[in-house]
Amino acid sequence: QNSHPLTAYFEQVVGTDASKSQVEQARAVPGFPNLSYRGGTAEELPFPDGSVDLLTATTAAHWFDAERFIKEATRVLKLRGCLALFGDGDDMKIHYESCGDRLNNIYEEVKQILLPYMSSKITGPNRKLKDLFEAIPFPNKERIEIIPIKQQLSIKNVIGFIQTFSMYQAYLRANPCTASALLERTTSRILEEMKVSSTEAKVDFIIEYFCVLACKPE
Numbered sequence: 001q002n003s004h005p006l007t008a009y010f011e012q013v014v015g016t017d018a019s020k021s022q023v024e025q026a027r028a029v030p031g032f033p034n035l036s037y038r039g040g041t042a043e044e045l046p047f048p049d050g051s052v053d054l055l056t057a058t059t060a061a062h063w064f065d066a067e068r069f070i071k072e073a074t075r076v077l078k079l080r081g082c083l084a085l086f087g088d089g090d091d092m093k094i095h096y097e098s099c100g101d102r103l104n105n106i107y108e109e110v111k112q113i114l115l116p117y118m119s120s121k122i123t124g125p126n127r128k129l130k131d132l133f134e135a136i137p138f139p140n141k142e143r144i145e146i147i148p149i150k151q152q153l154s155i156k157n158v159i160g161f162i163q164t165f166s167m168y169q170a171y172l173r174a175n176p177c178t179a180s181a182l183l184e185r186t187t188s189r190i191l192e193e194m195k196v197s198s199t200e201a202k203v204d205f206i207i208e209y210f211c212v213l214a215c216k217p218e
């Protein structure tokens with residue numbers, strides 16, 4: 001998903017992921033002639049030394065081995081090449097007419113249920129890439145903690161977004177029946193609060209992103 005917008009600005013874009021199924025799904029999307037995909041980890045990138053202008057990762061870098069990734073980034077980046085890592089925090093807000101607060105309470109309740117299944121990679125000291133940022137040896141670097149982005153999402157997409165959380169997937173593995181029931185119950189509660197009958201109804205959804213930017217010195 002993150003590779004697509006980059007194709008308008010770079011001659012060649014290579015999307016990589018450790019997950020075979022992510023790479024297969026990405027390859028199935030046509031229409032980007034200057035985009036290719038490779039399997040493999042961020043700690044062992046398939047690029048020659050000093051060959052990359054921009055190395056970026058979306059909502060993924062918290063999973064990386066920071067020390068090995070930074071070493072690899074330093075190897076593959078050109079001089080003055082840039083590192084740009086970003087992701088979403090767990091602060092999300094829903095707005096819809098006068099029932100935004102009640103919708104946010106429903107979302108908070110779901111989060112409380114899923115919290116025990118949240119990886120320490122997300123809650124730990126590297127939260128929002130703090131440790132990774134400190135470890136970057138380039139003097140020219142910046143970490144921005146709160147970048148609010150507002151988008152319109154259907155109720156169906158909000159539920160789909162929750163479904164992609166690693167903590168929801170962990171909860172699903174541990175409690176398959178309860179996990180599906182949680183999503184069904186949450187959908188019904190949202191529909192009831194909004195007084196609508198279709199999950200295509202849209203809400204304003206605000207996600208706070210954060211990012212780490214750094215430039216390899218000459």
Ligand SMILES: C[S@@+](CC[C@H](N)C(=O)[O-])C[C@H]1O[C@@H](n2cnc3c(N)ncnc32)[C@H](O)[C@@H]1O
Nearest residue numbers: 001002017018019022041042058059060063064
């Ligand atoms: C939330 S998804 C982000 C998907 C992707 N960045 C996109 O734009 O569609 C996080 C991804 O990080 C990948 N990942 C986790 N650890 C990784 C690693 N060490 N090296 C490469 N990819 C990794 C997972 O396989 C997962 O697909």
